[in-house]
Amino acid sequence: xxxxxITKHSIQLFEKKGFSQTSIQDxxxxxxxxxxxxxxxxxxxxxxxxxxxxxxxxxxxxxQQMIFDNTSLTNKEKLEEVILMLIKDxxxxxxxxxxxxxxxxxxxxMNISKVKEKxxxxxxxxxxxxxxxxxxxxxxxxxxxxxxxxxxLGVTNYSYNWFNPNGDVSPEELAEIFSKMILNGIVxx
Amino acid sequence: xxxxxITKHSIQLFEKKGFSQTSIQDxxxxxxxxxxxxxxxxxxxxxxxxxxxxxxxxxxxxxQQMIFDNTSLTNKEKLEEVILMLIKDxxxxxxxxxxxxxxxxxxxxMNISKVKEKxxxxxxxxxxxxxxxxxxxxxxxxxxxxxxxxxxLGVTNYSYNWFNPNGDVSPEELAEIFSKMILNGIVxx
Amino acid sequence: xxxxxITKHSIQLFEKKGFSQTSIQDxxxxxxxxxxxxxxxxxxxxxxxxxxxxxxxxxxxxxQQMIFDNTSLTNKEKLEEVILMLIKDxxxxxxxxxxxxxxxxxxxxMNISKVKEKxxxxxxxxxxxxxxxxxxxxxxxxxxxxxxxxxxLGVTNYSYNWFNPNGDVSPEELAEIFSKMILNGIVxx
Amino acid sequence: xxxxxITKHSIQLFEKKGFSQTSIQDxxxxxxxxxxxxxxxxxxxxxxxxxxxxxxxxxxxxxQQMIFDNTSLTNKEKLEEVILMLIKDxxxxxxxxxxxxxxxxxxxxMNISKVKEKxxxxxxxxxxxxxxxxxxxxxxxxxxxxxxxxxxLGVTNYSYNWFNPNGDVSPEELAEIFSKMILNGIVxx
DNA sequence: AATGAATGAGTGTTCATTCAT
DNA sequence: AATGAATGAACACTCATTCAT
Numbered sequence: 001x002x003x004x005x006i007t008k009h010s011i012q013l014f015e016k017k018g019f020s021q022t023s024i025q026d027x028x029x030x031x032x033x034x035x036x037x038x039x040x041x042x043x044x045x046x047x048x049x050x051x052x053x054x055x056x057x058x059x060x061x062x063x064q065q066m067i068f069d070n071t072s073l074t075n076k077e078k079l080e081e082v083i084l085m086l087i088k089d090x091x092x093x094x095x096x097x098x099x100x101x102x103x104x105x106x107x108x109x110m111n112i113s114k115v116k117e118k119x120x121x122x123x124x125x126x127x128x129x130x131x132x133x134x135x136x137x138x139x140x141x142x143x144x145x146x147x148x149x150x151x152x153l154g155v156t157n158y159s160y161n162w163f164n165p166n167g168d169v170s171p172e173e174l175a176e177i178f179s180k181m182i183l184n185g186i187v188x189x
Numbered sequence: 190x191x192x193x194x195i196t197k198h199s200i201q202l203f204e205k206k207g208f209s210q211t212s213i214q215d216x217x218x219x220x221x222x223x224x225x226x227x228x229x230x231x232x233x234x235x236x237x238x239x240x241x242x243x244x245x246x247x248x249x250x251x252x253q254q255m256i257f258d259n260t261s262l263t264n265k266e267k268l269e270e271v272i273l274m275l276i277k278d279x280x281x282x283x284x285x286x287x288x289x290x291x292x293x294x295x296x297x298x299m300n301i302s303k304v305k306e307k308x309x310x311x312x313x314x315x316x317x318x319x320x321x322x323x324x325x326x327x328x329x330x331x332x333x334x335x336x337x338x339x340x341x342l343g344v345t346n347y348s349y350n351w352f353n354p355n356g357d358v359s360p361e362e363l364a365e366i367f368s369k370m371i372l373n374g375i376v377x378x
Numbered sequence: 379x380x381x382x383x384i385t386k387h388s389i390q391l392f393e394k395k396g397f398s399q400t401s402i403q404d405x406x407x408x409x410x411x412x413x414x415x416x417x418x419x420x421x422x423x424x425x426x427x428x429x430x431x432x433x434x435x436x437x438x439x440x441x442q443q444m445i446f447d448n449t450s451l452t453n454k455e456k457l458e459e460v461i462l463m464l465i466k467d468x469x470x471x472x473x474x475x476x477x478x479x480x481x482x483x484x485x486x487x488m489n490i491s492k493v494k495e496k497x498x499x500x501x502x503x504x505x506x507x508x509x510x511x512x513x514x515x516x517x518x519x520x521x522x523x524x525x526x527x528x529x530x531l532g533v534t535n536y537s538y539n540w541f542n543p544n545g546d547v548s549p550e551e552l553a554e555i556f557s558k559m560i561l562n563g564i565v566x567x
Numbered sequence: 568x569x570x571x572x573i574t575k576h577s578i579q580l581f582e583k584k585g586f587s588q589t590s591i592q593d594x595x596x597x598x599x600x601x602x603x604x605x606x607x608x609x610x611x612x613x614x615x616x617x618x619x620x621x622x623x624x625x626x627x628x629x630x631q632q633m634i635f636d637n638t639s640l641t642n643k644e645k646l647e648e649v650i651l652m653l654i655k656d657x658x659x660x661x662x663x664x665x666x667x668x669x670x671x672x673x674x675x676x677m678n679i680s681k682v683k684e685k686x687x688x689x690x691x692x693x694x695x696x697x698x699x700x701x702x703x704x705x706x707x708x709x710x711x712x713x714x715x716x717x718x719x720l721g722v723t724n725y726s727y728n729w730f731n732p733n734g735d736v737s738p739e740e741l742a743e744i745f746s747k748m749i750l751n752g753i754v755x756x
Numbered sequence: 757a758a759t760g761a762a763t764g765a766g767t768g769t770t771c772a773t774t775c776a777t
Numbered sequence: 778a779a780t781g782a783a784t785g786a787a788c789a790c791t792c793a794t795t796c797a798t
């Protein structure tokens with residue numbers, strides 16, 4: 001209960017001020033407890049950050065798996081679904097996402113490796129879908145699937161930096177725009 | 190001379206360890222001078238970071254202008270050129286770029302505003318090219334030019350996080366892959 | 379307990395070396411604790427100085443009030459009592475007094491205002507007694523009470539700079555000398 | 568020429584910000600020269616402070632001597648004249664005076680001794696006049712001349728802390744008020 | 757007579773962490 | 778389960794002073 005509260009408020013603080021600029025004191029002040037309490041639940045500031053990272057990426061991985069395991073979807077539809085998932089996530093978990101992308105460097109080397117492996121898995125599964133689509137002729141035959149996967153993630157992940165999910169364009173609309181661009185390009189005809 | 194050396198090595202350190210985690214001591218140790226020397230050339234650590242930011246974005250803005258002012262290029266070609274410029278830049282100024290994208294938060298509010306304005310200008314000029322291309326029918330008529338500009342920048346800027354310009358794929362090749370994806374999409378036929 | 383110790387020793391150090399010339403390190407060295415301990419009890423060096431100022435002036439104000447509220451005293455006697463109080467204070471709180479008079483400038487503007495207001499109150503109450511004495515014909519009718527109050531405080535406060543309470547002249551004797559000078563002057567007849 | 572300029576502006580700065588809080592940089596910035604220039608004229612920051620002290624006290628001593636050497640004056644008049652001199656000085660040399668009273672602690676021990684000796688001389692000569700006046704029966708017979716001298720200086724010197732020579736009360740008026748208080752007291756009859 | 761570059765010791769302050777209770 | 782006191786290492790920054798030119 002308290003542990004979850006700490007995590008939740010830390011995400012807000014890390015997003016707003018950054019990991020380094022947020023002190024344990026800042027965190028416990030929000031909850032009106034003392035630093036001792038923090039160290040009862042977390043062994044270090046870094047472990048808290050690791051928890052946040054794992055929660056974020058594990059959630060994405062399992063939701064990605066649900067999409068990609070759905071055999072009724074074409075590869076094109078799988079890409080569309082995963083793009084939609086990522087863009088919609090900005091609204092509900094944008095803070096976590098920004099912390100995830102920005103603060104990984106503050107983990108120690110071992111934890112960085114663990115997180116990067118999961119992050120790579122997420123990307124590699126997208127790469128596999130692209131590869132599958134090439135095989136099924138849904139996608140162009142000469143695509144370098146790995147680079148395309150990076151390109152897709154660039155479009156979606158960069159959105160965490162600028163997209164306002166409460167603005168004029170809804171997450172669903174943005175996901176459709178980006179899906180179209182990636183799938184069909186912008187050139188006319 | 191020394192000022193340039195400080196800037197150069199700071200970029201490397203900021204890239205590797207992050208702005209907060211890099212101390213003035215770290216910086217001057219590399220050059221074998223004292224902290225006093227640092228403060229002779231820079232009024233604060235933040236001013237050094239601002240210098241780095243301005244150097245980076247001003248350079249990009251002027252090169253972008255050269256491309257966009259070239260009336261012999263189509264709008265499609267202009268986009269290709271600017272994508273190529275950004276991807277090739279990873280090789281020569283990748284460190285600066287990563288610092289630019291990651292550490293802006295450590296500037297004070299006024300400086301953040303200044304940098305963001307320039308960064309927005311860079312994006313808005315891309316948006317204008319997309320808009321122009323729509324008018325000339327080079328691009329599809331129903332494109333939201335603003336979102337597309339964000340999409341293009343997502344693809345290129347995210348590359349700073351993963352692309353190894355000395356690896357199997359050359360910057361020129363990657364630029365072509367991304368240009369094709371953005372312009373023509375990945376769907377076959 | 380420790381907080382009081384810090385305050386006590388700081389007063390000695392500030393008196394001897396001055397506020398600026400006394401470092402936090404100097405202070406904690408005396409008590410054999412670390413700088414962290416200092417900042418556990420005080421938010422800043424300035425706050426410590428403010429504490430010292432408030433302790434000093436609040437004490438004087440309350441003792442002054444006790445004297446001036448004593449309706450059995452004439453206005454002349456009230457002045458004598460307050461002069462005695464100030465001179466006797468040199469022995470017990472001379473260090474605090476010297477810090478108070480000398481180091482106020484190192485407070486921030488808001489704190490300076492707060493302290494000056496209290497200091498002014500102390501003076502204004504003396505002015506009121508002079509004014510009362512004029513009304514009751516104890517004192518000469520044409521006295522500018524405000525300037526006289528400054529004059530009285532000049533005589534007493536300046537004593538903090540030179541008077542040795544353990545020397546040939548006792549505090550009580552000095553108070554009497556100054557009371558006589560102020561009340562009756564030095565001219566004969 | 569430049570040396571005098573440095574001294575002049577230093578006095579203003581030392582008065583406003585205090586000796587410690589004023590850097591050599593602050594001083595040379597006002598004159599738009601470099602620190603090297605400062606060290607061409609002064610061997611150290613402290614020497615500048617010593618110059619200021621000596622200028623101030625030597626001037627007072629010589630003017631005091633002119634008054635006390637004037638054999639046409641009674642001892643009472645001599646005191647009146649010296650009080651007038653000191654109060655009028657607030658207008659023309661108030662900055663120097665405040666620096667003199669406040670910053671002496673920043674001199675080294677040898678210089679402190681030199682200045683204190685001169686300051687003591689100034690006081691001792693006042694004491695002598697009081698003593699003379701006692702002999703001539705101008706003043707009361709049982710006065711402790713030394714304490715009275717301190718009292719007189721308290722009244723005048725403290726004025727540097729509060730008296731505004733451009734306010735409602737002129738220096739001449741204030742000098743008269745204080746002379747009357749010291750000579751005749753404030754008690755009526 | 758004056759400069760500009762450089763020094764190095766010191767300053768106030770922050771903060772993750774520990775630990776007895 | 779939680780606290781309060783204490784630590785100590787680190788940090789950005791200041792500044793009087795030096796010195797070759």
